[in-house]
Amino acid sequence: MQLKFTKMHGAGNDFVVIDLISQRYKLRSHDIRKFADRRFGIGCDQVLVVEPPSNPDVDFRYRIYNADGTEVEQCGNGARCFARFVHDSKLTTKRRITAETPAGVITLQCLEQQRVEVDMGQPELEPELIPFAAAARADSYHLQLPGQHLEIGALSMGNPHAIVRVTDIETADVAGLGPAIESHSDFPQRVNAGFMQVISEQEIRLRVFERGVGETLACGTGACAAVVYGKLRGWLSDTVTVQLPGGMLSITWRGPGHSVIMTGPTAVVFEGSIKV
Numbered sequence: 186m187q188l189k190f191t192k193m194h195g196a197g198n199d200f201v202v203i204d205l206i207s208q209r210y211k212l213r214s215h216d217i218r219k220f221a222d223r224r225f226g227i228g229c230d231q232v233l234v235v236e237p238p239s240n241p242d243v244d245f246r247y248r249i250y251n252a253d254g255t256e257v258e259q260c261g262n263g264a265r266c267f268a269r270f271v272h273d274s275k276l277t278t279k280r281r282i283t284a285e286t287p288a289g290v291i292t293l294q295c296l297e298q299q300r301v302e303v304d305m306g307q308p309e310l311e312p313e314l315i316p317f318a319a320a321a322r323a324d325s326y327h328l329q330l331p332g333q334h335l336e337i338g339a340l341s342m343g344n345p346h347a348i349v350r351v352t353d354i355e356t357a358d359v360a361g362l363g364p365a366i367e368s369h370s371d372f373p374q375r376v377n378a379g380f381m382q383v384i385s386e387q388e389i390r391l392r393v394f395e396r397g398v399g400e401t402l403a404c405g406t407g408a409c410a411a412v413v414y415g416k417l418r419g420w421l422s423d424t425v426t427v428q429l430p431g432g433m434l435s436i437t438w439r440g441p442g443h444s445v446i447m448t449g450p451t452a453v454v455f456e457g458s459i460k461v
């Protein structure tokens with residue numbers, strides 16, 4: 186069959202979005218890899234799938250697959266594209282949308298000018314729930330790598346993140362340290378590795394080496410995680426502008442007990458179909 190899809194991006198983090206409410210098809214791991222492969226397919230960081238919810242009080246089920254074919258718990262930039270997609274394709278007339286994810290229910294609000302605000306829920310700071318091998322919860326940890334140790338923040342935004350503060354984002358060794366952190370044995374489910382340069386209390390620059398993908402132009406949950414870590418360390422204020430290679434996000438976190446709110450852009454690149 187021909188499966189219809191929409192190619193979108195959120196601050197440069199790019200997605201293939203598939204409506205499996207109007208189309209009946211069971212996606213397989215090799216379909217995901219085919220969509221994601223930039224050499225042969227359409228190319229994307231994640232494939233996002235829209236399904237009917239299992240809970241009737243929620244509007245949709247939102248599923249996320251990394252380019253390597255693995256299903257993951259959360260994707261922030263994808264969440265904004267998901268909201269715009271269900272709105273534009275008239276799967277709903279609501280501008281405030283709820284969606285089930287493996288990490289829980291999130292609430293999305295379609296704003297003006299194709300921007301979307303997402304309540305990403307509260308960060309998880311308990312090591313065993315990240316999951317991360319640490320004896321006790323702390324604001325920062327030491328991670329041993331061959332020949333060096335790093336000071337990192339570790340937390341989950343539904344998906345696991347490690348964050349390293351660097352002095353200059355341009356010269357940070359993202360290509361070398363990213364894969365080493367991603368597959369470090371202290372993170373049993375692997376981890377997304379963020380590299381953050383603090384510009385001021387209200388602004389950071391961030392590059393993210395994403396689990397199952399590699400370095401991307403932006404990572405929404407990575408931006409949330411970096412702001413949570415920076416705020417726990419006393420470096421950042423409640424609302425921070427996050428400059429990523431592909432665009433800018435605004436993240437607000439008022440501290441423990443509060444949700445992280447992310448606001449940012451969405452863009453439709455093209456619509457198409459592929460034989461599956």
Ligand SMILES: N[C@@H](CCC[C@H](N)C(=O)O)C(=O)O
Nearest residue numbers: 260261262344396404405406
């Ligand atoms: N692009 C994302 C995160 C996607 C999932 C991540 N690679 C993982 O494996 O957890 C975002 O915008 O949050």
